[in-house]
Amino acid sequence: MEWDFIKEFSVMDYLTEIIDILLVTLVIYKLITLIRGTRAVQLFKGMMVIVAGWLLSIFFNLKTLSWLMSQAMTYGVLAVIIIFQPELRRALEQLGRGKLFSRTNHLDEEKMTIAIGETVKAVQYLAKRRIGALIVFEKETGLNDYIETGIIINGQISSELLINIFIPNTPLHDGAVIVRKDQVKAAGCYLPLSENPFISKELGTRHRAALGISEVTDSISVVVSEETGQISLSRNGEVHRDLSEEKLLEMLDQELRVPLVAPSSFWIRGKKHG
Numbered sequence: 001m002e003w004d005f006i007k008e009f010s011v012m013d014y015l016t017e018i019i020d021i022l023l024v025t026l027v028i029y030k031l032i033t034l035i036r037g038t039r040a041v042q043l044f045k046g047m048m049v050i051v052a053g054w055l056l057s058i059f060f061n062l063k064t065l066s067w068l069m070s071q072a073m074t075y076g077v078l079a080v081i082i083i084f085q086p087e088l089r090r091a092l093e094q095l096g097r098g099k100l101f102s103r104t105n106h107l108d109e110e111k112m113t114i115a116i117g118e119t120v121k122a123v124q125y126l127a128k129r130r131i132g133a134l135i136v137f138e139k140e141t142g143l144n145d146y147i148e149t150g151i152i153i154n155g156q157i158s159s160e161l162l163i164n165i166f167i168p169n170t171p172l173h174d175g176a177v178i179v180r181k182d183q184v185k186a187a188g189c190y191l192p193l194s195e196n197p198f199i200s201k202e203l204g205t206r207h208r209a210a211l212g213i214s215e216v217t218d219s220i221s222v223v224v225s226e227e228t229g230q231i232s233l234s235r236n237g238e239v240h241r242d243l244s245e246e247k248l249l250e251m252l253d254q255e256l257r258v259p260l261v262a263p264s265s266f267w268i269r270g271k272k273h274g
Contacts, residue, residue: 047076050069050072050073050076051073053065053069054066054069054070054072054073057069109257111181111182112182112256112257114157114182115157115179115181115182115256116249116252116253116256118157118158118159118162119135119157119159119162119179119222119252120245120248120249120252121159122158122159122160122162122163123135123162123222123224123231123248124231124245125159125163126162126163126166126224127224127229127230127231128229129229130225130226130227130228130229131166131167131168131224131226132166132173132206132224132225132226133162133166133177133206133222133223133224134175134176134177134191134206134209134210134221134222134223134224135162135176135177135179135221135222135223136176136177136178136179136189136191136210136213136219136220136221137179137219137220137221137222137252137255137256138178138179138180138181138185138217138219139217139218139219139220139255139256140218141217141218141219143178143180143185143213143217143219146176146178146189146190146191146213147178147185147186147189148186149175149189149190150172150175150176150178150186150187150188150189150190151171151172151186151187151188152185152186153184153185153186153187154183154184154185155183155184156182156183156184157179157182157183157184161184162177162184165177165184165187166224171188172187172188174188175187175188175189175190176188176189176190176191176209176213176221177189191209191210191212191213192209192212192213192215192216193205193208193209193212194208194209194211194212194215194237195212196211196215196237199211203239204225204226204227206223206224206225206226207223207225207232207234207239209221210222210223210232210234210239211234211237211238211239213234214234214235214236214237214238215237218236219235220233220234220235220252220255220256221233221234221235222248222252223239230242230243231243231248233248233251233252235255
């Protein structure tokens with residue numbers, strides 16, 4: 001009797017450890033996917049170097065180096081909060097919206113197809129005439145703070161509307177357009193400029209603004225260069241330059257068409273048997 005109790009306790013304890021490890025692994029995986037493609041990756045690598053140095057100093061009994069690394073580790077938590085503030089804020093926003101572990105579609109396929117098509121059509125027109133433009137698509141992270149800096153439009157997205165906004169010498173041409181679903185929410189919006197020191201000197205203010213908003217949110221930005229007419233797309237703190245019409249269409253389709261969360265096979269089998 002006593003042996004059975006001990007055996008049962010050991011099995012339950014073993015299962016608890018497995019669940020604990022799986023949950024920690026899942027959290028680490030989600031954090032990695034959250035910072036993937038951003039400048040935070042390089043900072044994370046630097047932190048790993050510090051951790052590796054600390055472990056080596058302990059292994060080789062290097063007392064001075066070990067003390068320095070220990071101090072760095074002690075204040076590392078505060079440094080992580082400061083350094084990864086954009087990523088942490090994005091994660092908390094997604095957690096508050098219930099979007100950290102699942103993603104849902106906000107727009108039906110037909111409307112999304114029209115919105116992407118109208119955007120590509122407008123961008124091609126502006127690029128051929130070297131008219132600068134910056135169009136930001138809101139995804140999971142809300143952009144209300146930036147929408148409020150511009151002029152509210154709340155208009156159905158169309159190539160004609162986008163083109164007219166960015167025509168030179170018009171009141172709204174010098175800011176960013178923010179799109180939510182298939183609606184142009186606002187124009188002439190101000191965005192945060194990226195402070196990444198590794199940005200190419202060739203990139204102007206529009207590209208820096210596109211990178212800046214993609215560093216603090218999960219938005220997608222399309223930029224038309226006024227100097228060269230090249231089309232770029234910014235996401236996750238990185239910019240993809242000189243895109244063709246086909247490539248732009250492909251990337252927008254990939255980023256803005258969020259698939260519905262598929263039900264698990266367990267529930268599907270349950271419904272079939274029911």
